[in-house]
Amino acid sequence: xxxxxYRYLQVVRDRGNMFWGLFYPMILATFFFIAxxxxxxxxxxxxxxxxxxxxxxxxxxxFVSFLETMDGExxxxxxxxxxxxxxxxxxETVEGIFFADGGDGAPALTxxxxxxxxxxxxxxxxxYVKNAAMYRDIALSHPERLQDALSVMQEDVSHIREVxxxxxxxxxxxxxxxxxxxxxxxxxxxxxxxxxxEAAANVSRQAARRSISPEKKSLAVLGDLTVGISIxxxxxxxxxxxxxxxxxxxxxxxFLGMAxxxxxxxxxxxxxxxxxxSAKIKEGFKTAILVALPLFLCFLAxxxxxxxxxxxxxxxxxxxxxxxxxxxxxxxxxxxxYNDPAGFRLRxxxxxxxxAVMTIWAFVSLRRTRYDSI
Amino acid sequence: xxxxxxxxKRYGETLALDHLDLEVKEGEIFGLLGxxxxxxxxxxxxxxxxxxxxxxxxxxxxxxxxxTAYDSKRQIGVVFQDVAxxxxxxxxxxxxxxxxxxVPDRAERRPLVEEALSSTGLNEYRKKRPxxxxxxxLRRLNIACGIVHKPKLIILDxxxxxxxxxxxxxxxxxxxxxxxxxxxxxxxSHYMEEVEQICTRIAIIDHGRQVACGTSQELKEMIRTxxxxxxxxxxxxxxxxxxxxxxxxxxxxxxxNEELKLKYENSTGHLLPLLHYLEQEGIxxxxxxxxxxxxxxxxxxxxxxxxxx
Numbered sequence: 165x166x167x168x169x170y171r172y173l174q175v176v177r178d179r180g181n182m183f184w185g186l187f188y189p190m191i192l193a194t195f196f197f198i199a200x201x202x203x204x205x206x207x208x209x210x211x212x213x214x215x216x217x218x219x220x221x222x223x224x225x226x227f228v229s230f231l232e233t234m235d236g237e238x239x240x241x242x243x244x245x246x247x248x249x250x251x252x253x254x255x256e257t258v259e260g261i262f263f264a265d266g267g268d269g270a271p272a273l274t275x276x277x278x279x280x281x282x283x284x285x286x287x288x289x290x291x292y293v294k295n296a297a298m299y300r301d302i303a304l305s306h307p308e309r310l311q312d313a314l315s316v317m318q319e320d321v322s323h324i325r326e327v328x329x330x331x332x333x334x335x336x337x338x339x340x341x342x343x344x345x346x347x348x349x350x351x352x353x354x355x356x357x358x359x360x361x362e363a364a365a366n367v368s369r370q371a372a373r374r375s376i377s378p379e380k381k382s383l384a385v386l387g388d389l390t391v392g393i394s395i396x397x398x399x400x401x402x403x404x405x406x407x408x409x410x411x412x413x414x415x416x417x418x419f420l421g422m423a424x425x426x427x428x429x430x431x432x433x434x435x436x437x438x439x440x441x442s443a444k445i446k447e448g449f450k451t452a453i454l455v456a457l458p459l460f461l462c463f464l465a466x467x468x469x470x471x472x473x474x475x476x477x478x479x480x481x482x483x484x485x486x487x488x489x490x491x492x493x494x495x496x497x498x499x500x501x502y503n504d505p506a507g508f509r510l511r512x513x514x515x516x517x518x519x520a521v522m523t524i525w526a527f528v529s530l531r532r533t534r535y536d537s538i
Numbered sequence: 539x540x541x542x543x544x545x546x547k548r549y550g551e552t553l554a555l556d557h558l559d560l561e562v563k564e565g566e567i568f569g570l571l572g573x574x575x576x577x578x579x580x581x582x583x584x585x586x587x588x589x590x591x592x593x594x595x596x597x598x599x600x601x602x603x604x605x606t607a608y609d610s611k612r613q614i615g616v617v618f619q620d621v622a623x624x625x626x627x628x629x630x631x632x633x634x635x636x637x638x639x640x641v642p643d644r645a646e647r648r649p650l651v652e653e654a655l656s657s658t659g660l661n662e663y664r665k666k667r668p669x670x671x672x673x674x675x676l677r678r679l680n681i682a683c684g685i686v687h688k689p690k691l692i693i694l695d696x697x698x699x700x701x702x703x704x705x706x707x708x709x710x711x712x713x714x715x716x717x718x719x720x721x722x723x724x725x726x727s728h729y730m731e732e733v734e735q736i737c738t739r740i741a742i743i744d745h746g747r748q749v750a751c752g753t754s755q756e757l758k759e760m761i762r763t764x765x766x767x768x769x770x771x772x773x774x775x776x777x778x779x780x781x782x783x784x785x786x787x788x789x790x791x792x793x794x795n796e797e798l799k800l801k802y803e804n805s806t807g808h809l810l811p812l813l814h815y816l817e818q819e820g821i822x823x824x825x826x827x828x829x830x831x832x833x834x835x836x837x838x839x840x841x842x843x844x845x846x847x
Contacts, residue, residue, distance in 0.1 A: 166638035166647075170627060177626040362624075365588050369622035373683070376586045376616055377639035378608040533605035534590045537549055538583050 167379065171359075171391045181354045186399040189348035190406055193341060197411045200337045210240045211281050212257065214249035217264035223296065224265040230292050231262060238288065260285040338501065339493065341413055343467035345422075346492035348403050349429025350458035352396030356437020357454055359388045360526070364442035366535040375533065385530040389523060392434035393427075400426035416500025425499070425512065428519040429492045433458070435522035442530050461489035491515045539564045539691060539722050540585065545594035547580055547746070554580045555591070555746040562691075562724055567717050569737030570726040571833065577746035578726040579619065582695050585724075586616060598691070612640055615689035615721075619696040621680045623668050630655065630664040633682050640687035654686035658712065674705030681709065685716060692716060693724045698732060710736055730833035740833070744841050754833065761839040762789065763831045765806050769798040769816075771824025778819060785811065806830065 176182065217228045235241040241262075244252060249261040253276045260282060266272020273289045275282040361367050363385055365375040374384060404422055407413045415422065436457070440450050459467075464487050466473040473490055476483050484490040491511050498508035540562040547555040555577050562568045570578050583589035585596055587605045596603040598610045623632045634651050641647040655661045658678040668676055677697065685692055694713065698706045714736055717723050727733050733740055734754050741751040750757055764787070773796055774782075782800070783791050787808065790801035802808045809828045816823060 166642065166644065167635070170624075170631060170635040170638070173631070174624055174626045369618050369620045370624060372588060372618065373616065373622040373636065374639065375588060375605075376611060376614065377636070378611040379639045380608075381605070533587070535588060536590055538588055 167384070168387050168391060171388060172395070174362075175355055175359070175391055175395050178355070178358060181358060182399075184351045184354045185348070185396060186402060189344055189351065189403055190410075192347070193344050193403070193407055193411065196337075196340045196344065197413065200340070210236065210238060211259050211285060212240045212242070213285065214244040214252050214258045214261045215241050215264065216244060216246050216249050216261060218245065220264045221269075224269050224271065226296065227262075227271040227292060228264050234288070238284070262289070338413075338415070339466045339473065339497070341407060341415065342493040342496040343462055343465045343473075343489070345400070345403065345407075345426065345496060346429060346465050346489040347458060347462040347467055349396065349400055349426060349492060350433040350436070350462065350489060352392065352399075352430050352433030353437030353440070353454045353458060355392050355396060356434040356439075356526070357441035357450060358437075359392045359434075360438035360441025360530060361447075363388050363438070363530045364444075364532075366444055366538045367442060372538060381533050382527075382531045385527055388530070389434070389438070389526060392438065393430050393523075396430035396434050397427050400430055415496070418499050421499045421508070422496060425492055425495045425515065428512070428515045429488070431519035432488045432515075432522050435519070435526040438526040439522070439529055442526075458489070461487050465489035465493045485514055488515060488518045491518065539599060540724070541595075541597045542581070542585070543595045545581070545584060545591055545596065547577075547584060547589065547591040553746060555584070555594075558594070558743065558746060559748055560741055560751075562722065563739075564722050565717075565720075566739055567713065567723040567725060567737045569733035569740040570724060570743065571728070571730060571733045571740055571837075572726075572743040573728055576728075576743050578728075578743065579695055580746070581743070582616075582693055582724075582726065585693065586614070587611075612687075613690040615684045615687060615692045617681050617684035617692070617694045617697045619699055621668070621676050623676075623679055623683055625668050628665050628667055629660050629671070629679055629682075632668070632679060633660075633686050636683040637686040640689075650686055650688065654682040657715070658682040659708070673700065674702055674708075677701050677705060677709065678712075681712065685721075688719075688721075690721060691724070692721045693726075695726050696728070697725075698727070698729065706732075730837075734833055742833070742837055742840065744837075749840050750836065757833065757836045758831045761831065761836050762803055763835045763839060764802045765808050766829045766831075767800045767802070767809055767812060767826070768829070769800075769812075769823050769826045771796055772798050772816075772821060774798065774821065778821065782812070782815065785815070 213231075215228065215231055217224070220228060231239070231241050242252075242258065244261075246263075249258065252258040253261055253274065256276065259276065261274045262285075263272040263274070271289060271292065273285055275285060362370050363374070365372040375381065401423060404415070404419070404426065408415055408419075437454060440453055443450065463469070464472060464476060464483065467489075473484060473493065476490070484494065491514050495508055495511040495515060498504050498511055540560070542558060542560040545555050545558040546553070558577065558581060560570075560581070570581065572578050580589065584591045585598070585603065587596075587603050587607065598607070599613060601607060601610055603610060624635070627635060630651065633654050634647065637647050637651055637654070641650060655664055658681060660675065660678055660682060663671060663675060668679060671679060681694075681697060684694075692713075697713075698709055701709065710732060713723060713725065725733065725737060737754070739751070739753055740757060742749050742757070750760060752760070774793060779791070779793055779798075782788070782798070785808075787803045788800055789803050790799075792799045800808075800812070809826070813826065
């Protein structure tokens with residue numbers, strides 16, 4: 165107990181590691197929050213848009229129906245003439261103008277400026293255009309099935325409404341925050357590095373002094389693992405609270421589930437650091453590995469580019485199953501957004517396997533008592 | 539207390555310990571003397587069961603030494619050449635932490651920590667962090683962490699390297715005090731004066747082998763070189779030089795720039811007959827001084843090279 169108390173003190177007093185393990189992720193998340201505005205918050209406001217639909221005929225009338233179904237969900241639609249709409253856009257009472265017939269019967273969009281909300285309007289139009297093409301094809305090839313297809317479209321819209329009303333967000337900006345949670349778990353590797361160095365007698369004199377004592381090596385290593393993982397886990401919980409209550413980001417309601425993911429993530433991060441820390445290589449090289457590896461894994465998990473994980477999922481999905489950062493981010497997404505228990509369980513299981521393997525690896529590599537050279 | 543037989547340790551192709559034999563008896567201050575790279579630190583690593591070795595046997599307190607020989611480990615204290623303390627703990631916390639590895643009971647530990655703080659003169663620095671201490675104080679903290687649990691055997695691996703003379707004297711005095719209090723000491727150094735000053739028995743090792751072992755006097759008696767006498771500012775004729783050369787036990791004489799250097803075999807007390815001869819002949823001189831052989835002379839004669847390479 166005495167030994168554990170002092171090991172805790174040493175880790176907590178290490179300002180550098182505490183910065184990287186806790187405060188840096190908080191700063192990064194704050195930057196994300198500033199950059200992406202209030203997306204993801206509970207107080208989501210619909211985007212006001214003008215709809216110019218004067219004397220439209222099919223197929224433009226189908227677009228008007230589509231926008232009407234979205235009215236009050238993602239957007240607030242006001243019917244206007246073209247002049248009124250342009251005046252409203254310049255007066256910033258609307259953020260975009262949908263033209264039901266922008267030429268050749270195809271809908272069009274005009275926005276006043278660029279931004280995330282304007283991008284969402286564009287994505288909405290794109291989604292409609294893709295579907296509309298499909299319906300046109302159906303009308304040409306199987307006109308008798310057109311009514312069924314339109315019913316499916318209505319169901320899709322209903323699904324969107326249900327998801328939204330159910331408190332789940334369709335906001336993929338959350339990917340950045342989930343990836344930042346993965347990163348903060350991984351940054352426990354710096355604490356792990358220090359603990360690893362201070363437990364390997366061929367790496368540091370402090371470890372040699374510990375090794376020659378009657379303290380059992382396996383207990384000492386277990387103690388160090390406990391110290392590192394518990395401190396990183398506590399930091400991760402603080403980080404979750406900071407996101408949820410500090411930045412008021414709606415991560416979803418399952419805090420216990422997120423805590424479990426963070427615990428496994430912290431085990432992976434701290435164990436990785438201990439394995440690298442106990443290696444008899446130059447300290448600068450160790451630090452380089454522990455900076456580059458987590459950042460690379462988190463990059464693949466969407467930390468710098470939110471769509472990265474989706475791109476990998478489409479082209480090489482196995483990479484997302486073997487990347488622990490992607491597993492953390494995915495598990496959070498499956499828990500809070502997709503509401504897919506099977507997907508969540510799979511990712512949690514894979515993450516558990518990773519955490520177990522890394523922790524056992526760290527334990528085995530550090531419980532050595534005799535060395536070829538010191 | 540400690541018995542090493544035929545210890546062999548290789549680092550790849552390099553033979554670090556070559557069938558090393560050592561025996562340390564209870565109550566000794568046993569010096570392990572040798573140049574850098576002679577195998578002193580490797581020997582310590584093997585004794586402490588930190589290093590694997592290829593062949594040989596190490597018995598400590600009558601039992602074979604191994605990483606799980608916890609009873610033996612409990613009775614050993616080590617002061618490494620490099621300072622081995624934690625920067626993020628205070629002086630008190632460092633000593634308490636390392637003591638706690640040997641003495642888990644807090645009530646039992648507390649007086650030991652206080653005693654270590656007092657005996658090493660660190661009481662007033664107890665709340666300071668190691669980075670706030672001078673080099674000498676840091677060395678004392680290093681020693682305090684190694685001896686706080688009152689071990690029966692204390693191993694000090696070059697504890698005075700890069701220490702100022704004042705702190706060095708203090709450390710040497712502390713070592714003598716620990717020995718008087720009942721601890722057996724193994725002291726490694728390449729500073730022969732220190733070893734000669736405090737050690738009751740000395741083993742000289744070179745290339746991983748023990749080349750000589752005994753008290754300082756016994757080691758000096760092993761070699762041909764005895765007393766050396768130098769006379770400065772003296773003018774001699776060739777006949778007088780020849781006369782002096784014929785004096786008993788002189789085996790080497792040199793005369794250059796009015797300086798006469800004489801080397802005698804083994805024994806001491808050659809100065810008076812020489813001075814008597816010079817007075818009798820009416821030969822004037824400026825200075826005369828006599829020197830006893832040093833451990834460096836021992837090392838030089840046995841190995842053919844200087845101790846301080």
